Amino acid sequence: MTQTADDARRVNEQIAETLREEIKTGKVRAGDKLPSVRAIAERFGVAAGTATKALQLLTKWGLVTPDSTRGYFVSAQALDAREKPTPSPEFTAIMREIESVREHLERLDERLRRVEGAEGKS
Secondary structure (H helix, E strand, O other), X not given: OOOOOOOOOOHHHHHHHHHHHHXXXXXXXXXXXXXXXXXXXXXXXXXXXXXXXXXXXXXXXXXEEEEOOOEXXXXXXXXXXXXXXXXXXXXXXXXXXXXXXXXXHHHHHHHXXXXXXXXXXX
């Protein structure tokens, strides 16, 4: 990973942001083990110390939890960091239509109960 002139963030912050985006989008899920420091360093073409600083940022943000013997794991809190997807307009329209059908069925049920009740009295 090369730091670009228009990106004033430090390289470790850029790596942390990339990993945060992977967590946020679900590419890496809660409970998953992140790659080793060495693997992250190789992936981004940086020193192991830089990769460690990126993981420390993720820890500070509450997205990962370190285990001194096993590595870094995506925390359950990371689920809260993920944005909830917004339903498509088609989905919203379908849900409104379903609600309308439910209301209509409730009215029909009530009318049927009244009709059946009236027949029982006669």
